[in-house]
Amino acid sequence: MTAQRFRPEYRIRRSRDFRRAYQLRATVSDRLLLVFAHPNDLPHPRLGLSVSRKVGRAVVRNRWKRLIREAFRLTRPRLPQGIDLVVIPRQGAEPDLSGLMDSLPRLAHRAARKLVQESR
RNA sequence: GGAGAGGACAGGACGGUCGCCGGCUCGGAUGCAAGGGUCGCCAUACCGACCCGCAAGCAUCCGGGCGGGAGGAAAGUCCGGGCUCCGAAGGACACGGUGAUGGGCAACACCCACCGGCCGCGAGGCCAGGGAAAGUGCAACAGAAAGCAGACCGCCGCACGGGCCUGCCCGUGCGGUAAGGGUGAAACGGCGAGGUAAGAGCUCACCAGCAGGCCGGGUGACCGGCCUGGCUAGGCAAACCCCACCGGGAGCAAGGUCAAACAGGGAGCAGUGACGGUGUCCCCGCGCGCAAGCGCUGGGCCGUCCGCGGGUCGGUCCGGUCCGCUAUCGACUUCCGGGUAGACUGCUGGAGGAGUUGAGCAAUCGGCUUCCUAGAGAAAUGGCCGUCGCCUGCAUGCGCAGGAACAGAACCCGGCUUACACGUCCUCUCCAACC
RNA sequence: CGCGGGGUGGAGCAGCCCGGUAGCUCGCGAGGCUCAUAACCUCGAGGUCGCAGGUUCGAAUCCUGUCCCCGCCA
Numbered sequence: 001m002t003a004q005r006f007r008p009e010y011r012i013r014r015s016r017d018f019r020r021a022y023q024l025r026a027t028v029s030d031r032l033l034l035v036f037a038h039p040n041d042l043p044h045p046r047l048g049l050s051v052s053r054k055v056g057r058a059v060v061r062n063r064w065k066r067l068i069r070e071a072f073r074l075t076r077p078r079l080p081q082g083i084d085l086v087v088i089p090r091q092g093a094e095p096d097l098s099g100l101m102d103s104l105p106r107l108a109h110r111a112a113r114k115l116v117q118e119s120r
Numbered sequence: 121g122g123a124g125a126g127g128a129c130a131g132g133a134c135g136g137u138c139g140c141c142g143g144c145u146c147g148g149a150u151g152c153a154a155g156g157g158u159c160g161c162c163a164u165a166c167c168g169a170c171c172c173g174c175a176a177g178c179a180u181c182c183g184g185g186c187g188g189g190a191g192g193a194a195a196g197u198c199c200g201g202g203c204u205c206c207g208a209a210g211g212a213c214a215c216g217g218u219g220a221u222g223g224g225c226a227a228c229a230c231c232c233a234c235c236g237g238c239c240g241c242g243a244g245g246c247c248a249g250g251g252a253a254a255g256u257g258c259a260a261c262a263g264a265a266a267g268c269a270g271a272c273c274g275c276c277g278c279a280c281g282g283g284c285c286u287g288c289c290c291g292u293g294c295g296g297u298a299a300g301g302g303u304g305a306a307a308c309g310g311c312g313a314g315g316u317a318a319g320a321g322c323u324c325a326c327c328a329g330c331a332g333g334c335c336g337g338g339u340g341a342c343c344g345g346c347c348u349g350g351c352u353a354g355g356c357a358a359a360c361c362c363c364a365c366c367g368g369g370a371g372c373a374a375g376g377u378c379a380a381a382c383a384g385g386g387a388g389c390a391g392u393g394a395c396g397g398u399g400u401c402c403c404c405g406c407g408c409g410c411a412a413g414c415g416c417u418g419g420g421c422c423g424u425c426c427g428c429g430g431g432u433c434g435g436u437c438c439g440g441u442c443c444g445c446u447a448u449c450g451a452c453u454u455c456c457g458g459g460u461a462g463a464c465u466g467c468u469g470g471a472g473g474a475g476u477u478g479a480g481c482a483a484u485c486g487g488c489u490u491c492c493u494a495g496a497g498a499a500a501u502g503g504c505c506g507u508c509g510c511c512u513g514c515a516u517g518c519g520c521a522g523g524a525a526c527a528g529a530a531c532c533c534g535g536c537u538u539a540c541a542c543g544u545c546c547u548c549u550c551c552a553a554c555c
Numbered sequence: 556c557g558c559g560g561g562g563u564g565g566a567g568c569a570g571c572c573c574g575g576u577a578g579c580u581c582g583c584g585a586g587g588c589u590c591a592u593a594a595c596c597u598c599g600a601g602g603u604c605g606c607a608g609g610u611u612c613g614a615a616u617c618c619u620g621u622c623c624c625c626g627c628c629a
Contacts, residue, residue, distance in 0.1 A: 049498070
């Protein structure tokens with residue numbers, strides 16, 4: 001039951017956490033999403049959203065953010081632990097919940113493997 | 121029934137479940153949190169006895185309950201205000217904006233009423249709607265001529281020459297003429313009569329339009345009438361401009377508050393110079409000029425500086441170090457203790473909504489009753505499912521599949537503009553038919 | 556959120572203030588020169604001036620609305 005909650009501690013809220021993820025440049029992507037990853041010291045993953053005006057007007061941007069948050073909430077047990085994910089929707093893609101629920105865990109695990117490789 | 125005109129409303133409904141944001145409330149865990157009173161004693165403290173309290177509160181974490189959570193445009197950011205800070209800042213000029221009149225409003229470029237012009241058979245609609253008889257300017261091409269008008273053809277007169285069926289025709293020159301032709305977006309009123317060589321507001325009547333005066337109506341823009349004048353003054357001010365009125369700048373990322381410690385920072389006084397200067401001017405001085413006035417490495421005045429600039433290393437404004445420049449090498453003493461990041465605040469109850477009533481043609485304003493309706497912060501208002509209603513297609517008995525616009529609060533209001541699916545209601549106009 | 560700048564041939568830019576003719580460089584096409592290519596010379600094509608209204612006789616230009624792009628402050 002509590003596995004489906006989405007409290008503020010699961011979100012990236014500090015400017016320096018975003019900057020840290022961008023500077024590491026550990027990215028993975030598919031047709032829907034682009035993800036910047038960075039390890040954190042917490043026992044859970046965190047989600048950060050970056051939705052620029054290039055993907056659409058305010059209604060479309062809100063739709064993307066809500067659906068990505070919903071996908072994160074519902075797939076969180078399947079996500080790797082201790083990782084910050086900055087998620088950016090790709091220009092031209094259509095927001096779609098089932099696609100996002102498929103895409104987000106896969107990208108998160110690929111990012112986690114990439115971080116392990118690079119730390120060596 | 122058809123075709124329209126104006127206005128108002130609405131922006132699917134109900135339910136289940138998993139989440140998010142903030143509010144109220146209840147409970148749990150941990151930590152902090154508290155002792156007081158009376159009696160004994162001469163009395164205070166200590167001490168002893170007894171009684172009351174031991175959780176109200178605060179902090180962190182966790183859980184439950186209750187009720188709330190995008191719009192008519194939240195949009196564009198085009199106007200107007202509130203609010204906040206900045207400024208030594210007052211006036212004139214400059215710069216920007218607005219533009220018939222009266223009213224409404226906190227204010228407006230908004231709203232209402234009315235006036236004028238244009239469009240429509242009409243209901244109605246549109247108008248940046250002051251000034252072109254203040255000044256400067258603009259008008260390609262065409263055309264004879266385009267702004268104190270203008271002679272290409274035509275018409276008319278005179279002179280000369282020629283022809284000759286001799287009072288007619290042709291050519292040339294000079295002059296008159298704006299009635300006719302043709303050009304243009306635009307050619308200096310229309311029409312009739314007189315007049316004339318031909319013509320012309322040259323003169324006259326009427327009409328249109330203009331200026332002045334008077335009378336009547338209206339708060340007023342303006343409207344109606346009469347008289348007089350002179351007959352024409354053209355268009356463009358979303359060209360410069362003139363007139364009237366309005367406007368200081370920046371914006372809630374405004375602004376305010378907050379721990380500790382030092383390095384260090386800041387301010388004032390005195391002194392001394394250097395640098396710069398309000399869009400322009402103001403006071404003084406000097407120069408030029410008859411004067412109005414004009415000019416000035418000027419002064420006063422105001423601001424900044426008690427080093428400045430660059431490279432490099434580390435880093436939160438900053439510090440270390442090196443180099444260059446320079447006028448003074450930045451004294452002494454007193455006082456204050458900041459900013460950034462972060463957190464809290466500003467932050468939602470207001471020129472507020474609904475009903476009713478009074479004033480008013482109306483916009484709107486007043487009285488009474490009643491209601492409380494989002495406050496995020498890398499930024500909530502969402503996901504899934506069901507039932508009903510609407511539309512489209514298949515079908516037309518049931519049903520099945522699909523669709524439902526424009527668009528997302530960010531300090532708050534008043535407007536404007538732009539976008540918009542399925543719709544609902546009210547008032548009015550024209551046409552057709554029937555009673 | 557606030558503010559500023561810009562949309563003109565295929566590309567990059569003038570013209571806009573002060574309204575009547577859309578011009579420059581490169582590129583493109585044809586011809587010439589050359590044994591041939593480049594360079595050079597000559598000629599030519601190619602533009603709804605982002606879109607929609609308005610003012611004007613007339614709008615790339617002036618005014619209003621709208622769409623898109625770029626940049627700046629925090």
